[in-house]
Amino acid sequence: MDIVKTSLPGVLRIVPTRFADDRGFFCETWNSRRMAEHGLQFDFVQDNHSFSADAGTVRGLHFQAPPHAQAKLVRVARGAVLDVAVDIRWGSPTYGRWVAVELTADTGEQLLIPHGFAHGFVTLQPRTEVLYKVDAFYNKASEGALRFDDPDLAVDWGIDPARAVLSTKDAAAGSFAGFQSPFQLEPA
Numbered sequence: 001m002d003i004v005k006t007s008l009p010g011v012l013r014i015v016p017t018r019f020a021d022d023r024g025f026f027c028e029t030w031n032s033r034r035m036a037e038h039g040l041q042f043d044f045v046q047d048n049h050s051f052s053a054d055a056g057t058v059r060g061l062h063f064q065a066p067p068h069a070q071a072k073l074v075r076v077a078r079g080a081v082l083d084v085a086v087d088i089r090w091g092s093p094t095y096g097r098w099v100a101v102e103l104t105a106d107t108g109e110q111l112l113i114p115h116g117f118a119h120g121f122v123t124l125q126p127r128t129e130v131l132y133k134v135d136a137f138y139n140k141a142s143e144g145a146l147r148f149d150d151p152d153l154a155v156d157w158g159i160d161p162a163r164a165v166l167s168t169k170d171a172a173a174g175s176f177a178g179f180q181s182p183f184q185l186e187p188a
Helices: 032-037
Strands: 002-005 012-015 019-021 024-026 046-052 058-064 072-078 080-087 098-104 110-113 117-123 128-134 143-145
Touching (some): 072 098, 080 128, 098 110
Antiparallel strands (some): 002 012, 012 110, 019 024, 058 143, 080 098, 080 117
């Protein structure tokens, strides 16, 4: 398993080793012992599965506020996405910056997104399925969202924002200007 840093501290590309033969492949998508060897300790409590019928479907940018904040380990079971994490930790030198990583079923790469980041993705292929683990249960009162096409964040989703397929909730998400983050940069 390879662990690759991104431009945002704590957001990591996880590349599981695949053992392939003429039948297909096998890989471990999560091994708490191996992750602990790399200083990564998460107690994942819930697995989520998202299906999007159309390419250009945007889900996000979502987060849950403390004390129900969620770290996520995201992977694609079918299709492909551009997965995005935005630093929303007040006081962080990378506050408001984002990173995007293409995740596909073919490569099996994953993205680890720690607490303090908003998360979203856009589907790059129709009939895309995304699986992700979270380390806290969903809590409706703690959920938050930022506009995927917010001009202050300027995330390059690789699609025309006017053609994005959005939920009603995501279409009504708030802007980054004036956003009062519930996250503080944790001291090192």
